[in-house]
Amino acid sequence: MSTDSTDLEWENVAGQSPMSSDQSSSGLSRRQFVQILGGGLLISVLPFPALGQQGGGGRGEARGMVVSARVHIAKDGLITVMTGKVEGGQGARAELTQAAAEELGVPASRVQLIMADTGLVPDDGMTAGSRSTPSTVPAIRQGAAAARNLLIAMAGRRWGVEEKAVQMRDGKVTDGTAGHELSYADLAADEGQSKALEQSIPSGVTVTPVKEWKVMGTSVPRPNGRDLVTGVHQYPSDITRPGMLYGKILRAPSYGAKLKAIDLSRAKAMKDVVVVQDGSFVGVAAPALFAAEQALMAIAGTASWEAAEHPSSEKVFDYLREHAQGGVPKNPFADEMAAAGKSLRQTYHVAYVQHAPLEPRVGVAEWQDGKLTVWTGSQNPFGCQQELARALNLSRDRVRVIVPDFGxxxxxxxxxxxxxxxxRLAQAAGKPVLVRWTREEEFTWACFRPAAVIDVEASLDAKGALTCWHFVNINSGGSAVDTPYRAGKIKCQFVGSDSPLRQASYRALAATANNFARESFMDELATLAGSDPLAFRMAHLDNARLSAVLDAAAKRFDWAGRRAKKEANTGVGLACGTEKGSYVAACVQIAIREGRIVVQHVCEVFECGAVINPANLLSQIQGCITMGIGPALREEMRFQNGQITNASFWGYGVPRFADLPELDVHALDRPDLPSVGAGETPIIAVAPAIANAVFHATGQRIRQMPVKL
Amino acid sequence: MEELIKFTLNGKPVEVTADGDRMLLWVLRVDLGLTGTKYGCGESYCGACTVLVDEKATHSCMTPLKMVQGKSVVTIEGLANNGEMHPLQRAFMENDALQCGYCTPGMILHAYELLKKHPNPTEGEIVNGMEQNLCRCGAHKRIIEAIQAAAQAMKGV
Incomplete structure (x- = not known):
């Protein structure tokens, strides 16, 4: 459950009557909070607004009422902000710290951010879909602004002046009179004042306008950067608990294989080894990883399996088309297209790829008094809490999930x-257990970006203008399936299929596939119309924000100049697109060397509204481009007989230093527009721009990702 | 077979009684509690486990413990000097040459060896030198910039 639509209330922790220690799924009682963070002021998100009306003695005094705290200000002025978002390298820790610091009027270094501990933080939804910037930043800003307003109101009352006369400077307020200065520590310590203000908290809190930003809009570095470069930071993989065992899980020899029988006796006979079987789940745990591996090996050989049919990666595109749910939709404009002067139909294929994060999956579980605590690397801590509760038949309030910043x-x-x-293993062992996936397990049993089969058809009139457009994505998703171009009669559809691999989200997953097909096809249409690819796109664009990034990229790259002075075995290509409210255009130059594509230069212009952290934005755009080169050039999962045949970094070619092109990245700042996320959209223009450059270099059209010559 | 292995770890002598065929990565992480050295693949393809053995960048995931007998091992925890970060660590921070940071210890230690060989490296030398280290967040460009910045900062040191 997301609480992005923040309903704020505040409470003064200190001096309240003792609360029940009942703990909910997403928070602690006030007393528990006081124990952890000390007394002071709490600004809370109400998970259930109705609770605010319970009890007779003021807000939140009903038995079992929990505090889903957003901001805590300790009596010494230490500011702690809490969020359910996670940090996996995308920079949310810096950005959300900035959001709080901005509204509190303090430097980012004054704010401590607690992330993704279901026992402490509000549920901000999963960290996905580029939502942290448009949803969680505003939620945190409102919570922090409410604290700031309290301080200002308190000062106004104490000095008998209007709130307008109170100025905020460096985390302190003053009305300009000598001796009139109050800080957050004063606010947090003054129980009477904050209690008197209880009823006066406005429901809608005004946040600082962009033009007055002091902390937002600046390149605040990663708050835990020092811990990351010195090896001090504890990733989920680095968590150890007293008496912890190491677990290994029995994996099927192929996808869909069913366990018929297994003899566990050899592992059970081993000293200090715990063996668990629950249906098809078989796992072992031992005090050392090597011992656990030995135990698993001892029983794996005794297992008998019933194999299942599984299509190979060679046949997967036919398979997905054959299994399109409800069949592949027919072109509703077939008659118009047949009658049109020019028309074109193409099919594009996008392979399954994997995220291959450098830190493989890991979980550390510990049971105590029937309660379970799990440390893991996940983008969905509250979802994990729910999954654990379901899998182990527990109520959610007995499960705590902690997600340290992960790899x-x-x-x-x-x-x-x-x-x-x-x-599961920890429950059986009665001791904490760590399960860390190997790279091979990660490549085989984690999830994959969906493969896509995309059919596109369009027609042009005599002047080269689009008249009809029909676009069908099979299997990979509906994001950015709609065309941003003016194209006459338009029908864009997504139909699901029966994926042979376990699918999941990925950086701009379907938008990447849909944009690859659309932008490659637009290039083909430009050729059919006898137009330049840039001019053809511009002629069909009404969207000013998309035109702006495309125009800026073309100018920075010198599109016209570079296209005109084409050299042998080199080519230039461009692509643009919009997704999740942001806009991107890329121009690339490639060379063909010994039959291989070398991406030499990428110029990308990106726009995501008001820029919150320029350095982190640059990192995210560069990261998208660099990561995007992998699935564009090489990355694809290969599988046969239900087995991944390239389940290692040897067989699966992620981008390396040698793949790095010259990068010219530019962000268009639009302080007049709301900020949206930047971790996904910059990837969507990379592959089609490369494919289009290959055509320019070789005359060969590329209709699959990864690109194959 | 359990044996006594003596080596220098981050400047201090250590003695470990363990199976000499166990990989250094796990001895460092489990027996010695130094978790800054990361597991990424266990097959010597990603470089997350890179440590320095006698100043040479070495994949600890494929290095049996007995191979470091009598040698000097430096992990990311041993690079700072009395709390003062190494210029490479500072440069990685200042250039935001990381996102999730999981590859960073291996990157920094490999770059340490690179700068010993090439105190003033060209971009090509950095690309060649760092080729064995993977970064999935795509910080490559800034890693190159950070190594160049560190090379500048280390001049005359």
């Missing part, structure tokens, strides 16, 4: 599996 997710770590595996 990359990219959409692939919503449900890490290892959290449940570790919890």
């Amino acid at each position: 990359g997710g990219f959409g692939g770590k919503h449900s890490p599996d290892a959290h449940i595996e570790a919890a």
Whole structure:
């Protein structure tokens, strides 16, 4: 459950009557909070607004009422902000810290951010879909602004002046009179004042306008950067607990294989080894990883399996088309297209790829007094809590999930599996258990970006203008399936299929596939119309924000100049697109060397509204481009007989230093527009621009990702 | 087979009694509690487990413990000097040459060896030198910039 639509209330922690220690799924009682963070002021998100009306003695005094705290200000002025969002490298920790600091009028270094501990933080929804910037930043700003307003109101009352006369400077307020200065520590310490203000909290809190930003809009560095470069930071993989065992899980020899029988006796006979079987789940745990591996090996050989049919990656596109749900939709404009002067129909294929985060899945589980605590790397801590409760038949309030900043997710770590595996083994062992997936397990049993089969048809009139457009995505998703171009009669559809691999989100997953097909096809249409690819796109664009990034990229790249002075075995291509409210255009230059494509130069212009953190934005755009080169050039999962045949970094070619092109990245700042996320959309223009450049270099049209010559 | 292995770890002598065929990565992480050295693939393809063995960048996931007998091992925890970060660590921070940071210890230690060989590296030398280290967040460009910045900062040191 997301609480992005923040309903705020505040409470003064200190001096309240003792609360029940009942703990909910997403928070602590006030007393527990006081124990952890000390007394002071709490600004809370109400998970259930109705609770605010319970009890007679003021807000939140009903038995069992929990505090889903957003901001805590300790009596010494220490500011702690809490969020259910996670940090997996995308920079949310810096950005959300900035959001709070901005509204509190303090430097970012004054704010401590607690992320993704279901026992402490509000549920901000999963960290996905580029939602942290448009949803959680505003939620945190409102919570922090409410605290700031309290301080200002308190000062106004104490000095008998209008609130307008109170100025905020460096975390302190003053009305300009000598001796009239109050800080957050004063506010947090003054129980009487804050209690008197209880009823006066406005429901809608005004946040600082962009033009007055001091902390937002600046390149605040990663708050835990020092811990990351010194090796101090504890990733989920680095968590150890007293007496912890190491777990290994029996994996099927192929997808869909069913366990018929297994003899566990050899592992059970081993010293200090715990063996668990629950239906097809078989796992072992031992005090050392090597011992656990030995135990698993001892029983794996005794297992008998019933194999299942599974299509190969060679045949997967036919398979997906054959299994399109409800069949592949017919072109509703077939008659118009047949009558049109020019028309074109093409099919595009996008392979399954994997996120391959450098930190594989891991879970550490510990049971105590019937309660379960799990440390894991996940983009969905509250979802994990729910999954654990379901899998282990517990109520949610007995499960706490803690997600330390982890080693990359990219959409692939919503449900890490290892959290449940570790919890099951720990339950049986009566000791904490760590389950860490190997790279091979990760490549085989984690999830994949869906493969796509995309059919596109369009027609042009005599002047080269689009008259009809029919676009069908089979299997990979409906994001950005609609065309941003003026195209006459338009029908864009997504139909699901029967995926042979376990699918999940990925950085701009379907938008990447849909944009690859659309932008490659637009290039083909430009050729059919006898137009330049840039001019053809511009002629069909009404969207000013998209035109702006395309125009800016073309100018920075010198599109016209570079296209005119084409050299042998080199080519230039461009692509643009919009997704999740942001806009991107890329121009690339490639060379063909010994039959291989070398991406030499990428110029990308991106626009996501008002820029919150320029350095992190640059990192995200560069990261998208660099990561996007992998699935564009090489990355694809290969499988046969239900087995992944390239389940290692040797067989699966992620981008390396040698793949890095010259990068010219530019962000268009639009302080007049709301900020939206930037971790996904910059990837969507990369592959089609490369494919279009290959055509320019070789005359060969590319209709599959990865690009194959 | 359990044996006594003596080596220098981050400047201090250590003695470990363990199976000499166990990989250094796990001895560092489990027996010695130094978790800054990361598991990424266990097959020597990603570089997340890179440590320095006698100043040479080495994949600890494929290095049996007995191979470091009598040698000097430096992990990311040992690079700072009395709390003062190494110029590479500072440069990685200042250039935002990381996102999730999981590859960072291996990157920094490999870059350490690179700068020993090439105190003033060209971009090509950095690309070649760092080729064995994977970064999935795509921080490559800023990693190159950070290594160049560190090379500048280390001049005359």
